[in-house]
Amino acid sequence: SAQYEDVRCKCVCPQVLPPNGTELSRKIMVRSFSDPQDCTCENVVDANLKHICDRCECKWQRRNTTTIKVVVILIICVVSLLFLYMLFLLCLDPLMSRRPKYLEHHNEEVNLDTQSVHRPEEENSTRPRNGPITNRVKHEVHRLRDEQQRWKGTVSEQRKHIFDRHTMLN
Amino acid sequence: SAQYEDVRCKCVCPQVLPPNGTELSRKIMVRSFSDPQDCTCENVVDANLKHICDRCECKWQRRNTTTIKVVVILIICVVSLLFLYMLFLLCLDPLMSRRPKYLEHHNEEVNLDTQSVHRPEEENSTRPRNGPITNRVKHEVHRLRDEQQRWKGTVSEQRKHIFDRHTMLN
Amino acid sequence: MTSLPHFNVSFSSSPGSTNLMDTLEDLPPGIGQYDDFHTIDWLRDIARDRTRHRHIQKKRQESCFEKVKSAHDAWSGWVCVLFVGCAAGVCAAIIDIGTTWMSDLKEGICVDAFWLNREQCCWAANDTLLDQLTCSQWHSWPQLFGLPSDSGAGGYIISYLMYVACALACATLAVMLVRVFAPYACGSGIPEIKTILSGFIIRGYLGKWTLIIKSVCMMLAVSAGLSLGKEGPLVHVASCCGNIFSYLFPKYGKNEAKKREILSAASAAGVSVAFGAPIGGVLFSLEEVSYYFPLKTLWRSFFCALAAAFVLRSFNPFGNDHLVMFYIDYHNPWYLIELIPFILLGVLGGIWGAVFIKYNLKWCHYRKSSNLGKYPITEVLIVCLVTGIVAYPNPYTRMNASELIKVLVKQCGPEDDIALCDYQRNLTDVNEAFKSSPLGPGVVAAMWQLALALIFKMVITIFTFGIKVPAGLFIPSMAAGAIAGRMIGVGMEQLAFYHQDHHIFKEMCNEGHTCVTPGLYAMVGAAAALGGVTRMTVSLVVIMFELTGGLQYIVPLMAAVMTAKWVGDAFGREGIYDGHILLNGYPFLDSKEEFTHTTIAADVMRPRRNDPPLCVVTQDTYTVDDIEMVLRDTDHNGFPVVVSHESQYLVGFVLRRDLSIAVGNARKNQDGVVSNSVVYFSNHVPVNTVVGGPEPLKLRRILDMAPITITDQTPMETVVEMFRKLGLRQTLVTHNGRLLGIITKKDVLRHVAQMKNQDPDSILFN
């Protein structure tokens, strides 16, 4: 229908009580024209109301419903994905893995020569070359899990600061 | 005449060649109304041209000729005064006074305890009290002349920098 | 990573000494990086960047490829801010579209095209009812549940329930997502960004997870109808974009000081897209958040802000060809006499700002220190529930705050049928202008509703700002101010209308428009309230100027904002952001505040009178063993190097990190270095050492020969100025050339707090 077109010509007319009795019921009239030059009051209002066209203001406007559609669907997808992942993390993950929840962190100020952040990359670059494919896949899985664990550690660190100790973002 | 009034209503109409032959000679029509609400095309254009009022744009404008008058007369006075004083300085002053033209300046960096700038005020505050009126007048004249001399010294100093040595403002 | 953010602003590095810088390449990696919750050293980072730049310039002659690399390096700043601007624009567009859509979900749905919000759903409809802005395509919840009309009691109850239920669902989702994925995404973010830009490291605060979660949860939180806005968090989102894109360009990604140039531009882009005000955004970045290089990044920030605004505009998220919902474009004049109500609005805005700051900080402090802080999710849900229940009956609180502002700042035109425009006009002539008229019953009722809405907004915002969802403060304060402004505006209009023969009002009513413009009062009120809360000045006026799009309203805006700031300052100096910085104890050395006390460096430096002496290292007598003992026994981040323990003449400064790495490396790799080896920081290593004796260890390379020093008599005014302007981390205090002590940024912050009669330990470094 015309409802969802991307252009409109919107005319705003004052609602007056004319002496001859033909009452103007609506103040805003909308029609769609693809050519902005067609957007004049004469083309929009009914024939019996043409005399008030002096006081009407018509504006040709444009929008993009496709963008809106794409954006809204994207948002729905992202929110759903996040929601599902959250459910997974909250419900299934604790059951599946029995690892300690908070990683023990090295105190970097003391052990300055061992850079824990760089270690996974080093492993990544040295080990897989001389292992068979199964090894490599295993390693990949290991690496992903490692990374996920690291991320989880970071988040739980943040959570501790904010929700438990209230040291930040109050 | 209406020429120098402080309000006007200025209507600008397009110059068209209408089919019926009545040619519009002027595009801008001006009349004076003190009330801005009177400034409509109908009140400004001639009776035989009322049909083009749709395309005319009328604006009510205001100015202040008194301000202009005062400002321009002030400028003329200032320029004349400056001109006369300049003539005096350039022609008569050198004839009247036989003083050395450029004052010798103390090198302030060495004689720091004697502040030449403050001296005139000191004289002003100490001497006149115990002198008769003639003395005071004489002193006033002396002070004024002193100040003028100081000012002249400053200006000639500036002149030296800029016009003779070209050390500044090139 | 330390497990506790104890905000180590204590000393570590020093302004780039050339000998350290030029040999940086051969040193082990990790130097020049900072730990989490540490302060950066601006001078050193800037010097590092210059070294890098020189290196590239030198290599440029070698080959064509190097030339390209050099050009890429020169352009990367511009390319980066272009990317950041575009990204900020896209994020803002997504958030704007998503928010309007999700907000309307509380009331109904567009059946044929579920992705359209109510306004867009009825955009091209000819049967739009203006009163409620609805049309046949838009189905409210009662209609969806099969009720014939939504005006009856049943319909009302269903609408009410669905409104509250949707709000609760959104709020729950928002707070859960924040908690599970990115706790750093909560709050406004501006205090933290100010702190980060002042040279503090908070790892992960500007990461990709924060970006995603903050964007999503912002939409959810606004849709939940909570009294918060998305404008402040947009600055955080834009800064996240800045941080992420800076990693594409090593020049910025690897240098914390340079990265802050990008972040500075990004925050300008954030405000630019939040208010459609590129110039205002740049000034905001300059006035509020930028710290070390205000002018250098001005032009680039402007470019970034403009790119962001351009991208957002091409999305046209509100369908009005403007970047904000509440853009106004009327041109009615204002009169000098109206400055009185404008200044009154400023006074009210200032008082409201002061009250808000005081009670919000109290509440946040209570939350932090009491059991309330243990139930963040429950708190959000309770606030959301209360908001939903109280807000729904009043149409002015039911609607989105941005929409409310849009309604309030609008001038009543012929097309407006809403209650606020219900004047007793008798328009029998189509050519009659739209003039002032007596109030109709609609306006009278709207005034009461607005008054209630104002009280509600003011109270609930105090409790809302600080809950654990992304929450901005701009929109709620502006809404409160706009309500007050509109009410005063309507009052003024009636006053002028009923006394239009009085010589004061004579001129105001005799032209072809209403006597006064109530919408302008709403705008001024919004500016005043925001000014009272944030204490922004120029940037706020310019943002409002860009919103109103005309220089003519700049004087009223300025009068109101200035009054609001002065009145607010009379009650308490700091704005809400500074208040939260203080509450959280972030190490932020305010560059606008003046330090006016008469203390001298000797009063502040450590060691204090009765402390043990300063831990120093001599230049040529310490053995490796001694050094290792010093490293073991102390936890200072750096050590001054002196000529000898007796004379204490300062030679240089060495970082704990560098020293530790160097000694460790030497022990491992260098033959002959044993515990007995003497460590030499000087050039003159004696050659006549005993043959077979321990090999000396030369560490001159890691010594910073140019630490910044001051004398013990230096007034703290000067010291504070040096810390601010030079971006120091520490300075050494000497007397007649002898080393006396050290002042770190932490000491300075403590001292400033102490001088303000705040407890330096409990408040500043929790």
Next chain:
Amino acid sequence: MTSLPHFNVSFSSSPGSTNLMDTLEDLPPGIGQYDDFHTIDWLRDIARDRTRHRHIQKKRQESCFEKVKSAHDAWSGWVCVLFVGCAAGVCAAIIDIGTTWMSDLKEGICVDAFWLNREQCCWAANDTLLDQLTCSQWHSWPQLFGLPSDSGAGGYIISYLMYVACALACATLAVMLVRVFAPYACGSGIPEIKTILSGFIIRGYLGKWTLIIKSVCMMLAVSAGLSLGKEGPLVHVASCCGNIFSYLFPKYGKNEAKKREILSAASAAGVSVAFGAPIGGVLFSLEEVSYYFPLKTLWRSFFCALAAAFVLRSFNPFGNDHLVMFYIDYHNPWYLIELIPFILLGVLGGIWGAVFIKYNLKWCHYRKSSNLGKYPITEVLIVCLVTGIVAYPNPYTRMNASELIKVLVKQCGPEDDIALCDYQRNLTDVNEAFKSSPLGPGVVAAMWQLALALIFKMVITIFTFGIKVPAGLFIPSMAAGAIAGRMIGVGMEQLAFYHQDHHIFKEMCNEGHTCVTPGLYAMVGAAAALGGVTRMTVSLVVIMFELTGGLQYIVPLMAAVMTAKWVGDAFGREGIYDGHILLNGYPFLDSKEEFTHTTIAADVMRPRRNDPPLCVVTQDTYTVDDIEMVLRDTDHNGFPVVVSHESQYLVGFVLRRDLSIAVGNARKNQDGVVSNSVVYFSNHVPVNTVVGGPEPLKLRRILDMAPITITDQTPMETVVEMFRKLGLRQTLVTHNGRLLGIITKKDVLRHVAQMKNQDPDSILFN
């Protein structure tokens, strides 16, 4: 007063040590003042102000009168900038009105009301001929001389002669007034104000005579038809107002550093009234002229700029309700494809800027170094004569440059009969919109005339900027750019018109307006030319934005200004103002330019390797006689005080001025102080002096115990940063606590010049 401006930026005082500051009251007057052509010490002045402030705060409790005084002190900054703003507005109004009136005098006079210019004379006339904008009341010179009409050959000759004669008269008067009363009034003034705000003293440069003469001569010079504008000098005039009003408030008048806060605001007001752009003015002050406190004065500058604009507006000098003649208010859209010509304009602007800067500097250098400089009056007269003779025949050079810009940026409307709007339109229908049409003969002729005018403007401006009358550069460069822009705009319009079916141009021509807006091109061209010459960025875009009054044109303006800056920078880094600063050798340490060399403090400090050792004073061994000898034999402005000549450990720094006063006073007033008296700078005056021996002289009070010191290894990057940001005058260089040398601002400036391959002596300090 020294007779030669040798720019003593060498060391003198030091950052306010408290012991000096708190006892300042009892010291003889004259301390804290600076000599002409000296550099101020920001830290010391700021510290002095804080001491004064503390003093007032302390006394505040005592009485009611003191409370009022304290309140007055707190408000005086705002009151002062309010006065300054109003004064700047009044000055600008007088100058604007006077200039338009005087300019028209060259062509005729309004007989009934001689004080009206031509436009105002015909303001309410119904018989105005649009073509020449004249009416029956306006009498041209031929008419006044009794010739029947001014279109004949006789009329033309008389007009021509009168035009040139009036121009010559005005120019002579201007240059004579400048020479006799205030030589400092010549030139643009912006380079000098930049230098003054960076902390330099030029006595009399901002005095009342300069104000009067500059205002008057600006009008005369513009009326003389010279290719110069009054916008730049307005900044100087506003700064003069700032300086004069600051003397009403001792807080500002007696403190050079504080005074610069007022001057900073005043320069914002100057640009604000020059372009009717308050925000642009503030950004100009921030970007171009302010130095030490960019952010602190932002809000106050804004207030000042707005007050000035408000006052000027209430004068309504141009009768168009705007503050500038060439305000534009069209709303035609622009299209992405048009960015190509806009960028082309930017390239042209950048090239023009680079060429202009190069040749103008060359010419100024020639004037300075050759015999030409000896005939400044003759030079002005010759330039004026050439300008008048060449300009008159071409209508676009004959008119005032501001008017030319106004004509060029205007959109052709139905009321315009001028040649530039002479398209082949066939308006038979009154309701037809004003669309693009083929060129008429008028436009073609105008194009030729514009091309000639462009060449003429470009050449003559190079010779005009720098002659000894008040002369701004903004308007001539904008005029040149506007001409080029209009020509390209007309070309584009025809291109689009003749190819309107081409898919590129299809969208452009299908709405109810012309295909492209040539006026917009003129505006963009003006911005680009100005950007190329001055290298301004944000402030220029914002000024132009405020002139065009709509956010929609900000992208084209930005694209052009950015391109102009980049292209200009490719040819030479500095803008015209920096070029003139360099030419004159003002001691200006640019805070935007980065110092990227690897030199260290030891390379720069004095004494150099083969120099005699640094002249120092010991803390407890020098006698009065020794001190007097040191004062006699050297001309340093200050002396470091050391523990002993052997150890050279630094104790403090004493100013020559203070030392001289103190020793002199002691000799006069203090009994027992003779030539043999030992001078003690330390606290420990031995009590066991020989009875009857010379009384010791204690001078600890005048010793600055907190001089800023650096080590010899400090990279110059850091040193330059410290000089810029802390506003130092000198710093002492130490090694292991021992004093090695001193670096003054002069040394830094010399070094910077040397590193740029400029001869430090001949260029920088002439």
